[in-house]
Amino acid sequence: MAPSPTDAAFFNGYARDRCPLCQSVMVSKSGFDARGVQRYGCLSCGRRFSPLTGTVFEDHRISVEGWFEFLLGIMSYESLAGMARRDRRSPTTPPYQLAKVFMVLDGTQDGVVLTGRVQADEMMYKVPAADRDPALAGRSAGGYSRDNTCIAIACEERDGGSSVFRVLGRGKPSGERAKAAYCPHLARGLELVHDKENSHNAVVRELGLVSEAHDSREIKRLPDDENPLWKVNRLCFLLRLFLDGHSGFDRSDFGGWLDLFSVMMNPPEDRLKKVAMVLDRAMSFPNTLHYRDFYNQKGSSEASKV
Numbered sequence: 001m002a003p004s005p006t007d008a009a010f011f012n013g014y015a016r017d018r019c020p021l022c023q024s025v026m027v028s029k030s031g032f033d034a035r036g037v038q039r040y041g042c043l044s045c046g047r048r049f050s051p052l053t054g055t056v057f058e059d060h061r062i063s064v065e066g067w068f069e070f071l072l073g074i075m076s077y078e079s080l081a082g083m084a085r086r087d088r089r090s091p092t093t094p095p096y097q098l099a100k101v102f103m104v105l106d107g108t109q110d111g112v113v114l115t116g117r118v119q120a121d122e123m124m125y126k127v128p129a130a131d132r133d134p135a136l137a138g139r140s141a142g143g144y145s146r147d148n149t150c151i152a153i154a155c156e157e158r159d160g161g162s163s164v165f166r167v168l169g170r171g172k173p174s175g176e177r178a179k180a181a182y183c184p185h186l187a188r189g190l191e192l193v194h195d196k197e198n199s200h201n202a203v204v205r206e207l208g209l210v211s212e213a214h215d216s217r218e219i220k221r222l223p224d225d226e227n228p229l230w231k232v233n234r235l236c237f238l239l240r241l242f243l244d245g246h247s248g249f250d251r252s253d254f255g256g257w258l259d260l261f262s263v264m265m266n267p268p269e270d271r272l273k274k275v276a277m278v279l280d281r282a283m284s285f286p287n288t289l290h291y292r293d294f295y296n297q298k299g300s301s302e303a304s305k306v
């Protein structure tokens, strides 16, 4: 999809007061390019740049509208393969664009600290056959098998409350790993509603939480509106649906998929505002991923799958 005049208006909304190539603040505006995008000149290094320089939009092969469509697509339950088939005009392969999105979203959950009454639980998600430990072949995959990736989910119980989604690790959660996943996101002394999973004790102790622990076998039998973990259960259900929609995804990107899902599940409510928020983040914190680096990175990540 070709760039349009509205693209220039979007990009020009981000005035640059620093050279993205040498970091000098000695910059001046110097006209517009053919698309109407502001040009700048750097008085220190002599190079020219635009608001797009150093961002994921740098190559500008995909219009802002194209980014909107792509983001709306991946924030749904549609697979990348399906999107590639549907959008034949796209000059870029979706996996590369997706990697750029994950880079933009990286760190987006870092500052989230939940307060008040919080529900927490783990979700086990199956590792694809090719990545399973051969030593485990033939054994039945119980809930805590090493063939499952364990995801930590926590959410504020109040209406419109925030939620976080973190990779806890493969197999049975340990106290240390539970602390690493949950502790940065829970305020000291809050009220934690959870099942009697052992690893939670370390989290409760570490942060002096008020623990409301339920027997998971008992609450399984309760109807949804009486289940004390109703909200986190709902998020588990939606996350599984979302991940299944993108089945076969590279597990080294698990954190990126969870960042994306957190955007879907957290305010703002409106999907277009969510997309606008992601694009704003891409322009406000310039960073990009070059095509060559993307493929090099993919090669080296094979060994570090979660």
Ligand SMILES: [Zn+2]
Pocket (backbone or CB within 6 Å): 019, 020, 021, 022, 023, 024, 042, 043, 044, 045, 046, 047
């Ligand atoms: Zn410069």
